[in-house]
Amino acid sequence: AGINVAILGATGAVGRELIAVLAERAPDLGSLTCFASAGGGRRTLTVGGREIAVEPYSRDAIRPGTLVFMAVSGDFATVEAPALVEAGALVIDNSSAFRYDPAVPLVVPEVNAKAIGEARLIANPNCTTAILVPALAALHAACGLKRVIVSTYQAASGAGAAGMEELRVGVARDLAGESVPAEAFAHPLAFNIIPQIDAFQDNGYTREEMKVVWESRKILGLPDLPLSCTAVRVPTLRAHGEAVTVELERPCTPEEGRRLFAGTPGLVLVDEPESLRYPMPLTASGKDPVEIGRVRQSLVFGAQGLDFFLVGDQLRKGAALNAVQVAEALAAEGTLVLSR
Ligand code: 2RA
Numbered sequence: 001a002g003i004n005v006a007i008l009g010a011t012g013a014v015g016r017e018l019i020a021v022l023a024e025r026a027p028d029l030g031s032l033t034c035f036a037s038a039g040g041g042r043r044t045l046t047v048g049g050r051e052i053a054v055e056p057y058s059r060d061a062i063r064p065g066t067l068v069f070m071a072v073s074g075d076f077a078t079v080e081a082p083a084l085v086e087a088g089a090l091v092i093d094n095s096s097a098f099r100y101d102p103a104v105p106l107v108v109p110e111v112n113a114k115a116i117g118e119a120r121l122i123a124n125p126n127c128t129t130a131i132l133v134p135a136l137a138a139l140h141a142a143c144g145l146k147r148v149i150v151s152t153y154q155a156a157s158g159a160g161a162a163g164m165e166e167l168r169v170g171v172a173r174d175l176a177g178e179s180v181p182a183e184a185f186a187h188p189l190a191f192n193i194i195p196q197i198d199a200f201q202d203n204g205y206t207r208e209e210m211k212v213v214w215e216s217r218k219i220l221g222l223p224d225l226p227l228s229c230t231a232v233r234v235p236t237l238r239a240h241g242e243a244v245t246v247e248l249e250r251p252c253t254p255e256e257g258r259r260l261f262a263g264t265p266g267l268v269l270v271d272e273p274e275s276l277r278y279p280m281p282l283t284a285s286g287k288d289p290v291e292i293g294r295v296r297q298s299l300v301f302g303a304q305g306l307d308f309f310l311v312g313d314q315l316r317k318g319a320a321l322n323a324v325q326v327a328e329a330l331a332a333e334g335t336l337v338l339s340r
Contacts, residue, residue: 002030003336006062006089008080009071010034010054011045013161014094017320018069019047025324035061064088067336069323070095085120090336092122092323099123099215106218108322110266111137113329115219122326127318128152128208128231129215131290132242135310137220138264139257144249145220146304148227150212153234153241154197155281157314159184164237171235185233194233206231239281240318241311251303254295261292266317267310271295279311287313288321 005022009015015034022032035057036043043054055061059080062068068089070077074097081091081098098104098121105115106123111133116122124130132150139145156167163184170180170190180188187194197208205213205228212229216222234241252260262269270279271293279291290312298305312318330336 002026002028004031004033004063004066005029006033006035006066006068007071008035008057008068008076009094010052011036011040011043012071013157013164013315014071014319016045016047016161017315018071018323019045019052021316021320021324023048023050025328033061059083059087062087062089066090067327067330068092069327071319081121090120090330092124092326094124094319094323096126096211097123099125099211100218106215107326107329108133108219109325109329110134110264112219112221113326113332116326116329116333116335124319124323124326125215125219126208126211127158127312127314128154128212128229128240128242129219130318130322131240131310131312131314132212132244133216133219134264134266134290135244135261135292135308136216136246138260138267139246139248139252139306140220140222142256142260143252143304145222145225145246146249147247148216148225149245150227150229151243152197152208152212152229152231153193153236153243154208154231155234155236155238155240155314156184156189157238158197158233158240158318163189167235167237189233189235191235193235195230197231197233205229236281237285238314239284239311240314241279241281241309243307243309245298245300245307246305247298247301248304248306252306253303254297254306257295257306257308261295261308266290267292269293279309281311284311285313286316288316290317 038056070093074095077095077097156163208231209229268289292310294309
């Protein structure tokens, strides 16, 4: 039989997406057991028209050899992930708890699947990074990355199911002339943009912005890459946009950039301004590939610089899809059998 899979945090936005992505890509698992916090009791979830039982989590319920996807808080993962690995599980963790641990691979399979090695605990990157690095890796391989500047347009789903609900309710209430709630976000998101995601750091950047810096450097294997980010929450539901400026070691025309992106796994080139086709949350949502387009020669860096825009589904490539692709990379290495 195929392997046993467990999802911890199955009732959240990422957990539900994991169920959907696994159903699409690995329909013949040995078993799939969904867990949520022990306090919630036994529940059912409906995902893609299917009723899924959700069990209260207990460590003992995970059998040795189980592939565990964790879509839980960093605090919970800090305790439970090492304990589950110790008990014989293989863990792919979506939290930030282990991303900066040099002993734990941080993986976007199109870029650094080889980093997995013999690891039994693998960290899944922050959504903004996962969506960004395939394009950066392609540019680095072709022309050498010198400096990178990123500005993000991040959807409500980054704050989970509660964030999406707050945006929906907020839009309806705003249109009805009522006060708009702000719990998942620091301010009302409806008809607003918020230039703060996560906590401010001592250097004035937010933690979200620094995640893009730290994680991109680790995944690309470029620990000194000059990169800065401005992360902004916008009132879209589930796809993050990113405006990217790169300075390169060698010249690259927009045509070469487009050809490169079109041939990069995980990216789909959408760059036909004459027919008003470019990456947008409305077209990228619910899809696996990251849309990339608006490729231009940089007005600042000239022949050695490009500007471009990309949009990726935050719950797919930004979380659940990437985690399942990590499992697929493990399966390709013969570390586990995903389906039969
Ligand atoms: C956000 N990056 O968009 C976070 C979620 N992982 O808020």
